[in-house]
Amino acid sequence: MKTGAVMEDEIIFQKTISYLLARVTTAYKTVLERHMGLIGLHAGQVFLLLELWSENGLRQVDLARRLSLAAPTVSKMIKGLIEINLVEIEREDGDGRSTRVYLTDQGHAMRDDVNAQWLELETNYLADLNETERLILPELLTKLRKAYTGAADADEDQ
Amino acid sequence: MKTGAVMEDEIIFQKTISYLLARVTTAYKTVLERHMGLIGLHAGQVFLLLELWSENGLRQVDLARRLSLAAPTVSKMIKGLIEINLVEIEREDGDGRSTRVYLTDQGHAMRDDVNAQWLELETNYLADLNETERLILPELLTKLRKAYTGAADADEDQ
C-alpha cells in the first residue's frame, strides 16, 4: 500500500512508548546510582538488600527469581556485597549446591540509610506529579512490568 | 499519627514509583536487547543510529548531548558500530578535535529492520494497554524523564 511520501515510511520513534521508556530508564538509573553512591552502595545492590531485609537467608536462585535477574548477575552482586561486608554466604547443609545469603550486622544497619535515600528519591524527583498521576503511575508501571516480564513471574513476590 | 506497629518503620518499597520504575526498566531493557539482537544490533546502538538517521554526520559530542550520555559511552558505542560497518568517522577539517560520524550504506539499510523490530515491540508487548493508557503514558514518561534529567536538556531534541 502506498500512502503519503516523506513522512510515511519512518516511525516517529520519539513518540513511541518504547522509546520514551528507554529514555526514562537511562535517566532514572543514573540518578539512582548517584543517590545510592552517597551511602556507599550501587543501585543494584540496593535491590538485593531489599529482598534480604524482607527475608534473610535466601538462596541465590531465590534472589535471582525474585529480582528477575540471571544467575551470574546475582553471583557477581553478592561477591561485591561480601567485599563490603554487608552479607555473607553459607553452604546449605541439606543441599551441597545451594548457598544461603545472610545479612551481616552492617547489612542490617544499612537499612535506615537506604530508607532515607529512597525517600529523597521519591520526594525530590517526583515533586511535580499531581495526585492523579501518583495514583495512576504505580498501576501503569506494574502493568508494563508484567508485559515485559511475560507476566509469568511478575506477581511471585507478593 | 500512629497506625499499626510492625509496618510502621519500613517503607513499602514495592509500592514506590522509584521501585516500580526500576523493575520496569530492567525488564524492558532485556526485552529490547533480545529483540534488537535478532537483527544483529544491541539496544544502545539502536538509539545512536536513530539520531544519525535523523541527522547524519553528527559529532560525538552532539550525540552525547542528544542521547543524554557521557562522552566515553558514545565513544565505545561508535567503536562497536564501526566494527560492524554501520558507521564511519572522519576528522573534521575545521576543528582537529571533533570527529563526525557518518552512516555507511549498511547503516542506512538497517533502518527498515529496526523499524520492523520497533513496531513489534510496540505492538506485541503493549497490546494490553487501553486507549486511555496509551494517551497518558507518553505524557507521564516525558514528565518522568524531565524530572530525572533535571529538565535541563530534556527538550533539546525537539
Add this chain to the structure above:
DNA sequence: ATTAAACGATTAGCCGGCTAACGAAATATG
C-alpha cells in the same frame, strides 16, 4: 606571542545487565 583555559575524544576501570560454557551436587531413569 605566550600562557591559560576550555573543549572533544579516548583509555582505564568500575557496576549492572546478559549468554554461553562449565563444574559439582542432587535427582530421575533405566
Add this chain to the structure above:
DNA sequence: CATATTTCGTTAGCCGGCTAATCGTTTAAT
C-alpha cells in the same frame, strides 16, 4: 547400581552506563 538429567553456582566475556585521568586541539587572556 549406573547413567542421564536437572539444578545451583561460577567463570569468561560482551554491551551499556558511569567517573576520573589523559592527550591534543582550539580558543581566550594577558
